[in-house]
Amino acid sequence: MSRPASPGAPSEAHNVLAITPFRRLWISLSLSSLGDWLSLLALISLAVVFTADGPHLARYLAVAGVVAVRLAPAVLLSPLAGPLADRLDRRWTMVVGDVLRALLYISIPVVGLLAPGSGLVWLFVASFLAEVVALLWTPAKDSAVPSLVPRKLLGQADKLVLFTTYGTAPVAALLFAALASVSNLLGALLPGMAKPEADIALYLNGLTFLVAAAVAAGLPIPSHRPGKDDESPTRDSRILASVWNRPRGAVGGPLLTGLTLGMLATVAAGGAVIGAGRLHAEALGAGNAGFGMLFAAVFGGMALGVVSGPRILKKLSRRRMFGVGAALAAFVLLPAGAVWDMVLTVFLVLALGVCAGVAWAAGLAVVARETEEEDRGAVHAHLNGTARLTLLLSAVLAPVAAGFVGDHALPVGPLTYDLRGTGVVLSVVGLLAAVAALVAHRQVNKGDPEAGPGLIPELFAALRGVAVPVEGTEEEKPTGAFIVLEGGEGAGKSTQVRELTVWLRDQGFEVVSTRQPGATKLGMRLRALLLDRENSHITPRAEALLYAADKADHVQQEILPALRRGAVVISDRYVDSTLAYQGAGRELDPDDIRRISDWATQGLVPDLTVLLDVRPEEGLARLGGAVDRIEAESAEFHNRVRKGFLDLARQDPERYLVLDAREPQEKVTREIRRRVRAFLPDPVPSNAEAVTGMIPVIRNN
Template sequence: MPEVYDPLTDPAPAHDVRAVLRIRAFRRLWIAFGLSSLGDWIGLLALTAMAKSFAGDDYQAANFAIGGVLFLRVLPALVMGPVAGWVADRLDRRATMILGDFIRAAFFVSIPIVGTLTWVLVATVLIEIVSLIWGPAKDASVPNLVPRHRLEAANQLSLITTYGSALPAAAIFTAITLVSRWAGALSNSTLFAIDLAVYVNAATFAVSGFAIISIREIGRAVHDHEDHPTLWRTMVEGWSYVTGTPVIRGLVVGISGAFAAGAVVIGLGRTYVEDLHAGDPGYGVLFGAVFGGLALGMGFAPRIFSGLSRRRLFAAGLVGSGICLAGLALIQQIEIATMIAILLGFNAGASWVSGYTLLGLEVPDAVRGRTFAFVQSAVRTVLAVTLAIAPFVAGAIGRHTYSISGHSVSYNGASITMLIAAVVAGVIGLLAWRQMDDRPGVPFWRDLRRSFGKTPGVYPTTGLFIAMEGGDGAGKSTQSALLVEWLQEQGQQVVLTREPGATDLGQELRRIILDPATGDISHRAEALIYAADKAEHVDSVIKPALKSGAVVITDRYVDSALAYQGSGRDLEVADVERVNRWATDDLRPNLTIVLDLPPKNGLGRFAERDRIEAQSADFHERVRNAFLELAAAEPQHYLVIDATQDRDDIAKQIRGRLQPLLPKVTTV
């Protein structure tokens, strides 16, 4: 019988990766996908090394052969992408993936047997066409294997696996080449090592195919009669939206730049390590360093630099990639180059994940699909152009030896091309910074320093603490009331409260802070009044209720202070956060629900406005962006909902996310 997943038996947070892996069908698909990704990276290393061997010692011919393999790796995506997706959507997905893995294994086995550069290039194209069909079939199967609230975690795990598997692939390739080198008895040990790596690669695809055979839950796509836009319409509308929106335009250019920086290293890596006399083992190490750093950046940069806004982290990662690429170009020692390559990958990964997060937050749902389609096409184009041009530029520059103070220094085409690319990447990063900086006037280094040493906070272990956040008029009070009604039907003890004004002291502070008659007061005084209300609120209401096992729902909490007094006013967010964390004894909600609504929609619901609601449109826009950035930094503790939806639809989404978190109801 297929495994039935019951979210009530798994109360882990929605973004808990371990909870996703407990789902048997997805776990098996993930293992198969990991093996396919591993084989993909081993294949890239082996085929570029094989192309270099076929080209011989000619520097230009070697670069052209490697460039041809890399270019043909991405060319099918540009030509066959839409067709491959159409095919994958009309075939049985499980059969498609099984057959695709076995076909790729067969093609890789054939490459050493035929043993010509021409067949390497032809097989590369054929393998990539099969991969283009296999990938959409896998992606389309995942939503049918996991609950909706675990889908984001499943996609994140797949993303990290895609790039993280490059590291073990590099280690396997390096180990194979080292063992073959140490054996030394073979007449052509280098070519033997490459052939062996290709066979290992074929084996990973074959094992992946056998693993998918056991996943019975994967089947044929279910087709609804929907109006699907044509490829041309999708591309035109995506292009129009991207070019007409400055922030999105900066994101797309920046994401493309991050991919180009990594592509330059991969495209030139083989000849670069040859210039350093590191050979195939050095190539494997450098390759693994770049993609290992990329996985680390995607997985940890947003958490490490949580004090930075996503826009600043995105631009800083681009500039950092350019600086690291310049260091890689100038360094002529493989050990130091490897460390720089890890930093390069980390910076590119930080920009990549920040950029995609921002796209998800900034792009309206109505045009999000076509915008992402445009971004993916742009990235593929940049990859193809970079992988094709970089080796040819390096080959055209050739080898050069310079005499400096009586010493001969070799500085060849690969390093010079990397240096040119580093300058371009740095310029793109600076342009993105100028266009996207959301904290002008606040020094970057001050933001960076406050990113470190942040405490994880205290989360309740009894009861459940929920905060309702969002701009004015977003519907927090309505949803809080609906949630209380539903929780009581579930047998839960519920306490509904608010800030400011839940205590006698809070009511007096609320009158002062919101009454238009109060007029202008110091922004620091305003922040301290709110903090005073929070201190009394936590000690008098929230903590006692949680201790008794109740579900506590508060209409506004610390995030409102960070958004309104930090980002809305001219105060340092770090200072506002420090005061409010101290005032609340660093007590944090188990879940913060952000009702996201454009300010003009929310404020239009008020006939009269209080002192805060009467602030400028720019003020409220900064507040909205701050809520979204806080949610993006710690998605495991947030639920962001489009508040333009019907109130019953919003309530349903809230209940779905909360259901696994609710305390068990004890009956007497």
């Protein structure tokens, strides 16, 4: 059985950004997040500069101090700052918070220029104060979102805010690397700066916070009366408590242990790169530019892994995907600490980020699928809190350990090998993380209901885009081909189903042509109920559930039996119609529609989906006669449906064949046949070919 296709990145972001107040809040958040990441890079760089003439260990301790000052307050002081933040006006907390952070970060290079001896001390003080301000700013931002966004779009808004918070990290890193690459020119233009790129980054950082404050000042956030009811629902006020208070019961068994270990392995690997990256890049002769590239590689790779991993490996068990991603992320760090080439190190760190992103995406998918809804919040809190604490410890201890290891020249025959403390630490962290990831893989995959006969066969099958039969199940893996024709009203689907059916039967295939809804006895009753114009009282949610009921009966009664005996199944409409009509057309949450449909269809995904695209007004004009309940919907509804189909095709181009339904019927038929030929099964059993010595040939007509 095919596993469900991975959901793509949210295509509804433009919907929530169409709300002007939220769009302004998002702009303010984007600038603040960019400034936060840029300041972290600049402060680590300045810590190295301010300790350049001091003892060897002082440079490593200074870097560790900067990381600790930036990460520790959120973990240790949130329980104190959260209640205070909930009693302050949200809008002015954001405005004043951004202004204060701007002034604090701008003051760091100014003090370093005017009083070099006090530069490092003020760097720590200003950084700590800025983080304390951020502890008040973050809850105000989080609690402002629900007041600017309708409840039905709140999920989209939260996803966009989370993506923006971490998505600005690689942008800031690339900007810092670009500034560092022209540092000589900046130094000539701006004499007296300790490190031009770091100073300019902090000035830019201050500017972004000031602009963010100006944008936030105009937000129409309603005033509120302080009280317990106003506590922000998403603040990190219980990070340490969530670490120690592990969820109990079924969810707290081997599965959660494995998920926690695997995620900690990836976080520890990434944290070691962040903490030791600046000094390691300097050892490789790349300085700030190299550090910026390493930072961008970690976070850019994670974003790439989160988005692309579930798409590329969509046939792979999510538990195995998690274990493989975590293990590869750890193993990649081993050579990253041993090689002495900056370009190769960046590529290895990029691979680490990608694998870590794949692991996190798969791990969260496992949590969503295999934990009860009432337990899910506690599991997420536990994983998030443990990850935050691990990141803090890893990023702080990595430079400290590197400083104590020191740099050594080891004789290797006639040559010498430069053993750097940062390289040793990266490799050791990679080794420890690999051990943890392997244990996590074993724990997570105990009793995996989706697991195939073995990791390697399933992994290679997933890379080829095919599913591997699951051991220990009574159901057989479908051996036939599943083709679906989709499109709006009047697109010509029924005609093309008929043409394709006749052509394939001429080639010797067993073909089952069907439609949704209405292919079974239950389906016929549901079809009459759904399409009768007298039933205008059916609500969108009820409509979606009725379509899901038809699909569940259709797949179990008709489609799967035909596929298991090797037939070619051609369906007029399938799950994508529900996503387009009820998701886009009725404006229901597409993630909810997808989950319901995946469950109803047992995760069966077509081998090919042919989308016959036609403008609604042209398609409806072809119908003639009386129209049913769906056909009678407004032009706006049908335009949303068409856009929904095209968005689905863009998210999964390998599965889709998009054709212009305005083209002549014969041309459309030829294009469908050309695509179908590529994956058709053999119409004659292999044992029959052994007897006859004949190979079936598909005619090019």
